[in-house]
Amino acid sequence: MDFTFTAPLWEWESRAAWYFVSVPEEESADIREVPRMPSGFGAVRVRVTVGTSTWETSIFPESATGVYMLPVKKAVRVAEGFDDGDPVTVHLELVDL
Template structure:
């Protein structure tokens, strides 16, 4: 199964800034059902694609939805910053 996530990148400032693309609650609920048994510490391993570039990461649960973390290298390669409109395709990483 595959999901297309469309939204604006958000920034969370902790010890270092982190950037995420939030999934909508409906898709998040669907991911949770499909990922049953694959979760670890509430996170779900995924393979993400942006403009033909793929990377692996894990979705973080937050307030009834999942957040897709965006690595610095991915952000630099695609000129992504806080507030950027973004479209990402996700699928579960069952090989993990």
């Protein structure tokens, strides 16, 4: 199952230097509905492509809203030239289904 969306990059206030892109509500709801084995913290393994960068990671549901948060590591931010608040187009593929 694949998703493509654009959302702003944001810095987590509680943990400086941790950056995320929030998966939109509709896509987050669709991801929650996909049957899979339970995992810690509700994490979902994904393969992500942003620009020319592709990597595997996990997305995690944010406790207050339930939308998933995609961590974006520094190497990707630097390679793609992203800064806080920039719109990021994400191609996200669920793995381990």
